[in-house]
Amino acid sequence: MADSDATMAVHEPGLRHHFDDSAQQLDSSTLGMWVFLVTEVMFFGGMFGAYTVYRSMYPEAFASTSHFMNVTIGAINTGVLIFSSFTMVMAVRSAQLGQKKAIIAFLVLTLILGCVFLTLKYVEYHEKWVDHHIPGPGFQYQDPRYVHQAQILFFLYFAMTGMHALHMIVGVGLLTTLIVMAARNRFTAAWYTPVEMIGLYWHFVDIVWIFLFPLLYLIGHTK
Amino acid sequence: MSTILPSAKTETRPNYLNVDYGWKSWLFTTDHKRIALLYLFSITAFFFVGGAFAVCMRLNLLTPEGLFAHDTYNKLFTMHGIIMVFFFLVPSIPATLGNFLVPIMVGARDLAFPRINLLSWYLYIIGGVIALTAIVQGGVDTGWTFYAPFSSTYSNTHVILTALGVFVAGFSSILTGLNFIVTIHTMRAPGMTWSRLPLFVWGHYATSLIQVLGTPVIAITLVLLGLERILHAGIFDPAVGGDPVLFQHLFWFYSHPAVYIMILPGMAVISEVVTCFSRKAIFGYTFVAISSIAIAVLGFLVWGHHLFVAGQSMYASMVFSFLSFMVAVPSAIKVFNWTATMYKGSVSYETPMLYAFGFIGLFTIGGLTGLFLATMAIDVHVTDTYFVIAHFHYVMVGGMVMAYLGGIHFWFPKISGRMYPEGWAKFAALVVFVGFNLTFFPQFILGYQGMPRRYAHYPPEFQVLNVMSTAGASILAVGYLIPMIYLAWAWRKGPKAPQNPWNAKGLEWEQSPTPPPTFNFEHQPVVTEPAYNYSGEEQEVELG
Numbered sequence: 041m042a043d044s045d046a047t048m049a050v051h052e053p054g055l056r057h058h059f060d061d062s063a064q065q066l067d068s069s070t071l072g073m074w075v076f077l078v079t080e081v082m083f084f085g086g087m088f089g090a091y092t093v094y095r096s097m098y099p100e101a102f103a104s105t106s107h108f109m110n111v112t113i114g115a116i117n118t119g120v121l122i123f124s125s126f127t128m129v130m131a132v133r134s135a136q137l138g139q140k141k142a143i144i145a146f147l148v149l150t151l152i153l154g155c156v157f158l159t160l161k162y163v164e165y166h167e168k169w170v171d172h173h174i175p176g177p178g179f180q181y182q183d184p185r186y187v188h189q190a191q192i193l194f195f196l197y198f199a200m201t202g203m204h205a206l207h208m209i210v211g212v213g214l215l216t217t218l219i220v221m222a223a224r225n226r227f228t229a230a231w232y233t234p235v236e237m238i239g240l241y242w243h244f245v246d247i248v249w250i251f252l253f254p255l256l257y258l259i260g261h262t263k
Numbered sequence: 264m265s266t267i268l269p270s271a272k273t274e275t276r277p278n279y280l281n282v283d284y285g286w287k288s289w290l291f292t293t294d295h296k297r298i299a300l301l302y303l304f305s306i307t308a309f310f311f312v313g314g315a316f317a318v319c320m321r322l323n324l325l326t327p328e329g330l331f332a333h334d335t336y337n338k339l340f341t342m343h344g345i346i347m348v349f350f351f352l353v354p355s356i357p358a359t360l361g362n363f364l365v366p367i368m369v370g371a372r373d374l375a376f377p378r379i380n381l382l383s384w385y386l387y388i389i390g391g392v393i394a395l396t397a398i399v400q401g402g403v404d405t406g407w408t409f410y411a412p413f414s415s416t417y418s419n420t421h422v423i424l425t426a427l428g429v430f431v432a433g434f435s436s437i438l439t440g441l442n443f444i445v446t447i448h449t450m451r452a453p454g455m456t457w458s459r460l461p462l463f464v465w466g467h468y469a470t471s472l473i474q475v476l477g478t479p480v481i482a483i484t485l486v487l488l489g490l491e492r493i494l495h496a497g498i499f500d501p502a503v504g505g506d507p508v509l510f511q512h513l514f515w516f517y518s519h520p521a522v523y524i525m526i527l528p529g530m531a532v533i534s535e536v537v538t539c540f541s542r543k544a545i546f547g548y549t550f551v552a553i554s555s556i557a558i559a560v561l562g563f564l565v566w567g568h569h570l571f572v573a574g575q576s577m578y579a580s581m582v583f584s585f586l587s588f589m590v591a592v593p594s595a596i597k598v599f600n601w602t603a604t605m606y607k608g609s610v611s612y613e614t615p616m617l618y619a620f621g622f623i624g625l626f627t628i629g630g631l632t633g634l635f636l637a638t639m640a641i642d643v644h645v646t647d648t649y650f651v652i653a654h655f656h657y658v659m660v661g662g663m664v665m666a667y668l669g670g671i672h673f674w675f676p677k678i679s680g681r682m683y684p685e686g687w688a689k690f691a692a693l694v695v696f697v698g699f700n701l702t703f704f705p706q707f708i709l710g711y712q713g714m715p716r717r718y719a720h721y722p723p724e725f726q727v728l729n730v731m732s733t734a735g736a737s738i739l740a741v742g743y744l745i746p747m748i749y750l751a752w753a754w755r756k757g758p759k760a761p762q763n764p765w766n767a768k769g770l771e772w773e774q775s776p777t778p779p780p781t782f783n784f785e786h787q788p789v790v791t792e793p794a795y796n797y798s799g800e801e802q803e804v805e806l807g
Contacts, residue, residue, distance in 0.1 A: 058373035058782070059450075068375040068449045075441045079479045086483035086513055090498070093509050175496030188497060188504035195498045199490060203483075 054231040066233060073237045077244050080207075084248055087200050091255060094192050101189035103260025105197075110167060113160050114257040120160070121246045124153035131218075132239045138229030143222045147235075150242065151215045154208055161205050174198070197256050204252060207245045214238045278680070278778040293377035294781055299363035300678070301384050306351050306359065307747075309391060313346035318740065321702075321733040327726055329719045336719035337404035338420065344407030349429050350391050352659055353436055353521065356528035357443070357474075358387070360670045361467045363678060365443055367771040367779060368461045370452025370788040375445040383438035390432030397424035406717065408518070411499035411510040415491040423492055426485040433478045436524075440474030443467050452770070454790030461769055461794050462551055466531025469555035473520045473527075473562065481517035484510065508574055515566035523562040525659055526626075527555055529666030530597055533619050536673050537601045539767040540616035541608030544795040546600045554593035561590045571642045580639055587637035594630050598623060613765070614688035618669025621696045625661025629654055632707065647717070650710025656703045668695065668746060675750065676764045677771060680778040681757030687749045695742035701735025768795050 059065040095102050127149040134142035172180035175195040181187045218238055221227065227235060275281060279296045282288070289297060319339050323330045331339065366374050374380050397403055403425040405414040414422050447460070447468050460468075487498055488510070497503030499510040538545045545551055567575055567583030575583075601623055610616070632654040635641050645651060675683050705728040710716075714725050721729065763772040771779075774788045792799060 056377075058371065058377065064449055068445050071448055072376060072441060072445045075444055075475055079437055079441070079475050082476055083479035083483050086480045086516075087487070089513070090487065090509060093506065097506070098504070174494075176494040179496065191496055192498055192504055195490070195494070195496050199487060203486075 053228055054233065062231065069233050069237060073240050077240065080244060084200070084203065087196065087203070088251070088255075091196050091200070094189075094196065095259075098186075098189040098192070099260075101186035102193050104183055104186055105190050105193045106257060106259060106261040108168075108171065108173060109197075109257040109261070110164050111257050111261060113164050114253050117157050117160050118249065118253050120153050120157050121249050124150050124157070125243055125246045127153065128239050128242045132232075132235055135227050135232035135235040136229060138227075140222060140225065140227070143227060143232075143235065144219055147215055147219045147222065151212060151219065154212045154215065158205060158208055158212070161201065161208075168194070168198075200252055200256070204245065204248050207248070211238075211242055211245055214241065276776060277780055278776065279781050280680070280778055282781055291381070293373070293381055295366050295374045295377065295380055296363050296678075296779065296783075298380050298384050299359050299361075302354060302358040302362060302387070305384075305388060305391065306354055309346055309350040310743075312395070313343055313351055314740065314743070316340075316343035316346065317736065321736040323719060324721070324729045325733050327721050327723045331719060333719045334404065337406075337717070338402035340717055341404050341406050342398055342402055345394065345403070345425060345429065347659075348407055348521075348525070349432050350387075350394065352525040352663055353432075354387060354439070355525075355663065355667050356532060356670060357467060357470055357524075358383075358435075358439055360532065360667075360674060361443065361463075361470075361528060362439070364674065364771055365464055365467055366446060366450070367775050367783050368464050368769060369447060369450060370455050370770050370774075370784070370790065371446060371450035372782040372784070374442045375450055376442050379438050380442055383435040383442070386435035386438070387432050390428045390430070390435065392428075393431060394425055394428030397421040397428060400424065408514060409485070409488060409510075410514075411488060411491070411507050412497075412501065412505070415488050415498075415510075416495075416500050416502075423489050426489055430482055430485045433482050436474050437478045440471035440478075443471040444475065447471075452788045452790060455770075456790075458549070459790055459792075459794050460552070462534035462545060462548070462555075463531040465552040466527050466534065466555050469559040470524050470527045470531075472556075472559045473524050476563065477517040477520040477524075480513060481521075484513040484517070487513075508570065511570055511573055512566070515569045516563075519566040519569065520559070520562045522655070522658070523558055525663050527558060529622065529626075529663040530555065532666045532670035532673070533601060533622050534597075535767075535769070536615045536619045536669055537604050537623075538795045538797065539673075539765050540613060540619070541605045541610050542797050543604055543608035544793075544797055546603035546606075547596075548794065550596050551600050554596045557593040558590060561586060561593070565590060565637075568637055568642070571639055572646050584637050584639050588634065591630065591634055598627055598630075612689075614683075614685060614692055615669045615673035617689060617692040617696075618665045618672065621692065621699075622662055622665040622669065625657050625665065625699070629657030629659075629661055632657065645710055647715055648710035649706040649714050649716055652716050653703045653706035653710060656706070661699055661703070665695070665699075668692070671746075671750070673765070674771075675753070676760030677777055677779070679754050679757070680760055681753050681755075682760050682764065683753040683757060684749050687745065691742055691745040691749075694738060694745065698735050698738030698740070698742045702732050702739050703735070705729070705731045705735075768797060 055062050055065055059068065127146050131143055131146035131150060134146055168174060172178055173194050175191050175198065179187070179191050179194070181190045183190070215238065218235060221234065279294055289301065292298060292301075316339050319331070320336070320343060323336055323339070329336065362374070362380065366372070400421050403418070403420045403422055405418050405420070405422055409422070409426065414426075447464060451460075490496075491498050491500065491505075497505040499505045499507050501507055534545060534551055565583055565587045567579055568587045571580050571584075601619075632650070636645065636651065636654060672683060672688055675681070709725055709728050709732075712725070714721055760777055762777045765772070770784075770788050770790065774786075775783050776785060
């Protein structure tokens with residue numbers, strides 16, 4: 041008992057009672073986050089698998105749909121997300137150095153970029169709505185040969201980008217929490233685990249988009 | 264009842280049960296042992312709900328004409344399957360015994376993420392309530408497999424609500440797996456090397472890998488299914504260009520590995536019980552440990568054997584058939600090693616050991632008939648017959664539920680601090696064994712003779728075997744009720760358990776008080792010997 045009391049008595053910031061020391065806690069958090077990201081890879085993997093199957097079944101139909109994708113907005117959003125990954129890295133870097141103002145500045149920048157992405161995504165969804173490209177009874181497609189097959193592509197488009205956008209929204213919520221925590225001086229150079237973990241999450245969500253953009257927008261576009 | 268004198272309490276040390284009694288101390292607890300008990304009570308409730316559906320099915324099959332309308336029967340077998348698979352079998356051992364024991368066995372004060380552990384229980388309950396709501400609203404009739412396009416387009420029952428319940432409960436399973444993986448990697452006590460980990464922990468590590476890698480795929484599959492149903496747009500419906508076989512691939516990519524979620528923890532329990540009651544170290548520790556991982560890995564590569572008659576390419580089927588045979592190798596290694604452990608051991612016949620015997624025999628039958636089903640030509644004959652039903656009930660009920668009951672008895676003194684009545688327990692184990700075999704062995708014959716699964720009616724010549732099966736089911740039900748009664752009694756009134764009633768090896772018996780205090784150990788546990796060192800001389804274990 042005396043042993044464990046002694047360990048607990050040393051107050052390390054953010055250390056929870058069931059861990060021996062901060063190093064063990066950081067190991068656990070990091071591994072836990074990576075395992076969580078593995079589950080996310082499998083989650084999106086199911087949809088990428090379905091995409092692969094249908095693309096190989098209906099290559100012409102899938103190629104024809106890319107003419108209705110807004111490549112300009114997609115490309116801008118790709119740039120926005122890559123830049124937001126950079127600002128997220130800078131936020132983690134600032135946390136390592138214990139620079140509170142810089143943490144908040146970079147987190148806010150990341151948050152703004154995330155919101156820019158979501159706004160542009162909304163514009164795109166609205167275009168699809170206007171063009172009757174939402175799967176369902178109201179779906180219309182210009183090329184009568186591919187009505188059903190194109191609907192599957194748009195189904196996957198909305199499922200994949202929708203799930204991605206949902207992850208972005210969660211990310212925006214997490215960034216807001218981080219900003220509040222940073223403003224309350226919760227992070228020090230010795231303990232900034234949440235910034236690092238949510239950074240990992242943010243990069244993961246960005247990488248998903250890096251795969252979505254070419255698959256949904258670019259393949260077959262020049263034809 | 265006379266008043267209890269204060270002196271009677273002098274011996275009680277603070278433990279996880281008596282630190283606090285308020286309802287808040289249970290519903291907001293982050294103690295893995297209390298969460299294990301929350302799970303224990305909730306999955307027991309779901310077990311009886313699922314069991315009630317089974318009772319209705321067996322009553323229906325008592326006569327060739329049946330009792331219920333066809334639509335009702337479709338709902339009965341669907342809800343039996345969904346409740347038993349997703350709300351009982353998947354969480355059964357990992358979320359109760361695993362939750363209670365994994366941290367203690369590795370020498371940690373709690374799981375790595377105690378609040379996530381509590382969250383997983385709440386997700387389980389939310390998912391369960393959603394599924395129960397769907398049942399109360401009128402149920403679902405797709406079969407537990409949710410096959411499209413019936414589920415996505417044609418069924419007029421509560422598919423989306425049920426799928427949502429399964430989806431939410433899936434995240435509870437993912438979080439449990441994540442917690443175990445991290446705990447086993449980062450929270451082991453000094454001296455607890457990977458090669459000294461109890462096989463219980465190895466089994467749960469393998470289970471966790473499947474939970475983490477497989478469950479997200481069923482989650483997204485159910486999302487796609489729900490979207491198709493809501494939007495009325497085809498993705499799995501062949502009428503509009505979709506591919507229903509893709510649904511089956513995605514579904515079984517999780518659900519075949521998931522049957523290993525439903526057996527590996529059972530094997531983990533049996534490894535502990537067999538070595539303890541043989542008073543002998545496990546035969547071939549490394550092989551048993553690695554075979555768990557091998558089952559988890561190979562288990563991800565065999566899902567196609569559910570699609571032999573679904574229009575899957577013949578060449579794919581051949582590969583899946585071969586890989587399915589491969590899974591038999593690590594499974595057989597376990598069975599051989601358990602028997603070799605007993606060979607020349609000092610075997611005694613306490614209740615947990617009786618369940619272990621039952622497990623080994625019944626799992627072997629269930630496993631070997633699995634090989635029949637992995638053989639493409641035989642599978643064509645017995646696909647969707649009672650042969651399949653009997654096969655997987657031998658593994659799931661004869662295997663997993665036996666192991667679960669064995670484990671509950673083995674660790675009951677640890678969990679409750681009391682002993683259960685050995686005579687009643689042995690009697691119940693016997694009743695369960697007899698009832699189980701009478702229920703499911705006739706189903707092998709029925710299936711081989713061609714009785715299809717999921718039908719409310721059957722030709723009169725199958726009646727004798729069906730009556731035997733129903734009679735067995737009633738015996739089995741009694742066998743499950745008896746432990747409920749005496750365990751509830753023993754929890755209050757049973758004789759106090761010593762710290763290590765079985766003289767078993769392992770941190771949970773040797774270095775943690777019974778019942779354990781909130782942080783599991785009074786001193787930092789240190790491991791100085793290999794696992795299951797039953798034959799070794801008494802080691803100098805510091806108990807202070």
